[in-house]
Amino acid sequence: ELFTAMADMEHLVAAEKAVVDVLSDYIRQEELRLSQLKSLTAAFAMKNREAAQKPAEFLANPVNSFLLVKRLTADWESIEVLLHSGQADALAQNLTAYTENFPTKEDLKGAATALFRLQDTYRLNTADLAMGRVPGTTSFPELLGDECFEIGKIAYNSGDHYHTVMWMEEAMKRIQDDDVASRAEILEYLAFSIFMVDVSPDHSRASGNKRYYESYIETSEEKLRRKGDDGAAMKEEAPAQHAEVRHPVDHVVPEREAYEELCRQSPPRSILQLKRATVQNSVTGELETASYRVSKSAWLRSDEDAVVSRINQRIGDVTGLAMSTAEDLQIANYGLGGHYEPHFDFARREEKDAFKSLGTGNRIATVIFYMTDLEAGGATVFPRVGARIIPERGSAAFWYNLKQSGQGDYSTRHAACPVLAGTKWVANKWIHEIGQEFRRPCGLSEME
Numbered sequence: 426e427l428f429t430a431m432a433d434m435e436h437l438v439a440a441e442k443a444v445v446d447v448l449s450d451y452i453r454q455e456e457l458r459l460s461q462l463k464s465l466t467a468a469f470a471m472k473n474r475e476a477a478q479k480p481a482e483f484l485a486n487p488v489n490s491f492l493l494v495k496r497l498t499a500d501w502e503s504i505e506v507l508l509h510s511g512q513a514d515a516l517a518q519n520l521t522a523y524t525e526n527f528p529t530k531e532d533l534k535g536a537a538t539a540l541f542r543l544q545d546t547y548r549l550n551t552a553d554l555a556m557g558r559v560p561g562t563t564s565f566p567e568l569l570g571d572e573c574f575e576i577g578k579i580a581y582n583s584g585d586h587y588h589t590v591m592w593m594e595e596a597m598k599r600i601q602d603d604d605v606a607s608r609a610e611i612l613e614y615l616a617f618s619i620f621m622v623d624v625s626p627d628h629s630r631a632s633g634n635k636r637y638y639e640s641y642i643e644t645s646e647e648k649l650r651r652k653g654d655d656g657a658a659m660k661e662e663a664p665a666q667h668a669e670v671r672h673p674v675d676h677v678v679p680e681r682e683a684y685e686e687l688c689r690q691s692p693p694r695s696i697l698q699l700k701r702a703t704v705q706n707s708v709t710g711e712l713e714t715a716s717y718r719v720s721k722s723a724w725l726r727s728d729e730d731a732v733v734s735r736i737n738q739r740i741g742d743v744t745g746l747a748m749s750t751a752e753d754l755q756i757a758n759y760g761l762g763g764h765y766e767p768h769f770d771f772a773r774r775e776e777k778d779a780f781k782s783l784g785t786g787n788r789i790a791t792v793i794f795y796m797t798d799l800e801a802g803g804a805t806v807f808p809r810v811g812a813r814i815i816p817e818r819g820s821a822a823f824w825y826n827l828k829q830s831g832q833g834d835y836s837t838r839h840a841a842c843p844v845l846a847g848t849k850w851v852a853n854k855w856i857h858e859i860g861q862e863f864r865r866p867c868g869l870s871e872m873e
């Protein structure tokens with residue numbers, strides 16, 4: 426993932442503001458320079474007009490001759506100074522401080538791919554997305570025809586004909602009727618990608634639209650031809666029934682389906698209730714559910730180290746587990762469409778060496794703290810048990826990754842859904858086996 430964090434994207438906003446300021450400054454200076462150059466040139470032109478009319482007569486007066494020489498030496502010098510006082514090089518130099526951290530073409534591809542992922546996972550209609558309508562958001566940044574075209578080209582260049590078709594079609598709807606050249610270009614992409622979608626078994630879901638596109642292309646070409654004939658702009662009919670159709674569901678593995686379905690599901694199930702997800706509070710002695718609130722104010726008081734050790738202490742108290750072998754708290758900030766595919770937190774039998782260097786055994790349990798509320802998306806989902814946790818600022822989830830026998834609990838497979846709207850910050854605490862011998866005794870059978 427290129428954009429791993431929204432925090433990085435915020436730097437881009439600041440960098441963009443800085444380059445706009447630098448550029449505006451430069452333009453002001455250049456405008457001043459050019460206006461000086463303009464008036465000096467005008468003065469030359471005026472003087473020369475008189476001389477050029479009758480040069481011999483003009484030069485007959487020695488004062489005129491003197492003035493001509495003076496103009497082409499002293500006066501000319503000020504023009505040369507102005508000509509060479511352009512700040513373009515300095516500008517370019519100043520800008521590099523910001524531009525060297527600008528995203529790359531690869532990042533652009535990543536950002537478009539994130540849009541495709543959101544579109545697929547949450548079944549967002551291309552037309553809605555192009556109108557900037559994203560659940561949980563309040564502004565509606567509409568995409569122009571050539572922006573949709575750009576997105577379509579990115580899909581095309583990564584061999585993603587499925588999304589190429591969606592976005593080229595949207596571009597087609599949005600590009601001006603009289604922009605015949607762009608329309609023809611878009612149609613070329615469309616035709617090829619429709620063909621590819623049609624022949625690729627991976628994209629069989631889209632083949633139902635083939636007939637539609639064929640007629641769409643025919644009529645569009647017809648219109649182009651007719652436009653060429655009489656120059657009259659034709660109104661493009663928006664495709665009616667087909668905007669909802671294309672979503673990549675029928676070729677995917679069941680886990681992906683379960684995962685995406687949970688990501689979409691509402692109303693949310695706010696607390697994960699895995700079987701063994703109750704913990705004993707060592708202070709009150711009471712059993713608590715998997716999700717508990719933690720008081721932020723208790724943590725954010727003194728310096729970092731003290732905060733971290735209070736967090737550790739608190740996790741130890743609430744889970745009743747030893748923190749001596751736990752991994753350091755890991756803070757994560759998800760980026761554009763940021764997600765984490767289904768996985769286990771524990772090491773499988775075949776991954777014997779996964780945590781070997783730590784010498785602390787396997788990851789017995791996970792605590793995840795949700796540090797932000799999200800507007801939409803970004804849930805933690807458990808496809809095998811059909812559970813999901815909606816991030817809620819100040820809440821945490823806890824589960825055992827291992828059974829009491831020490832075997833990995835495969836029902837803990839989980840994923841982070843793509844962030845649809847908002848910012849997701851989480852902190853993970855992975856607690857290890859060593860040190861828990863008397864805190865979480867082994868079970869009597871392999872099943873436990």
Ligand SMILES: O=C(O)CCC(=O)C(=O)O
Nearest residue numbers: 765804805840841851853
């Ligand atoms: O962020 C989430 O919701 C889950 C993160 C996770 O599973 C992990 O980091 O291992």
Ligand SMILES: [Fe+2]
Nearest residue numbers: 768769770839
């Ligand atoms: Fe995880």
